[in-house]
Amino acid sequence: MTTAEIPVAPAAPTPPVLGRRAWVEHVMGTAVSVHVRAVEPTRPDIEAAVGRVYAHLRRAEAVLSTWRPDSDLLRLQHGETDDVHAWVADVTELCLEAEDRTDGLFRAWRARPGGRTVLDPTGLVKGWAVAAAAEHLAVVPEVAFAVGAGGDVVVGAGRGPVAAAPAWRIGLEDPRRAGAVADVVTVRRGAVATSGAAARGGHVIDPRTGGPVTRAGSATVVGPDLTWADVWATAAWVDPEHAGRLLGERDPSYRLVLL
């Protein structure tokens, strides 16, 4: 009698079921949504990291707001103090770099009545602050996250294999029909920033004319870092063709979607 060994296929490891949790807080003049995916999304270390994300954004607002008279930036501009947070210098430098990199399509200096030119870094601060704030989640083990700040999105995963960084589906809002999605991009780690006329009307200034951009539509940039995705989206909203060309030459890891 012989015994035959029946081969038994080893059970494939079942992927962990990821739970999901979301937070929303109003900061920097918009609503900031934080979504996490984890096996146990109620973990206290995740909760604490989300708290640090919002604390970081509130701090950035207190330092760099252009409408809060007690912000470091405005107190410096009004000559009330020289002792400001290091972020003011960081952002000033980034604004110079952004202007250079986009051939002046992005410009953070505004002429004020009386011949003064003042720094208005609003167009860069939100993306920059959200990118930095999201880093508080990138150091948490076994978590995937998406942070959406009024239309700018950064997604990523913390340390360890959270089912190998799950994909997030980012809907690109139809600039002609509020609340409708015109396109979807899938991102595991990276950023999506959109600049357009949809929500607040001609609000981006064309630095070459000094007037607002009045076209319909929107420009979305997908890439590794939200600071630069945001800058390039603004530049592409001002001049899609020129910015698209520059993007291919200078930042080929970023992709432009025009709607």
Add this chain to the structure above:
Amino acid sequence: MRRITTWLLSTVSVLVLLFSYHTSTNSAGAGVVAVGESGVGGTDASTDDTGSVDGDASTGSGTTDGGPSGSGSSSGSGSSTDPGSGSSSADGGSSDSGSSSSAPSGTFTGDAVQTRFGPVQVEITVRNGRITKSVVTQVPWSNGRDQEINSVAVPVLNDEAVQSQSADIDMVSGATYTSDGYRQSLQSAIDRANL
């Protein structure tokens, strides 16, 4: 170590003797078994001996309870299956919470938003993370003109909220909205389903 083990063992056996005496006179046996087990549970050293102690105790409870021979067998096997059933129930718990929060279902009602024309409120129904239905629960409906406009506008609004979700998205990228604008945004509906 050896002395501690023997001391514990003797304590345990004295306890068991005491308790088994009690079980023969009154029927509080089942409760007593638990005490004996938990007392032994603290020591790792003497698992073999506790096995026999357990056996004694469980037969004790078996005889006193009489009817529940099922309970006798379950307490006897309890020491071996306990960790197993413990971990399986933990698994069940995490997958439960996972499936429920990864694919939320239910009905979510938005805040009533004051518009120039009156309050507007939307309710969405989510099944497995997708918006399957959206109903405008409150619309300005005070005069004939309102009704005329809303009978056209409301169905269109409902249709759009569902259609835009057909792509099953996690986040929305679009031109910046204000804090106020957020409340009517698609992002707020997605957030609400995951909060």
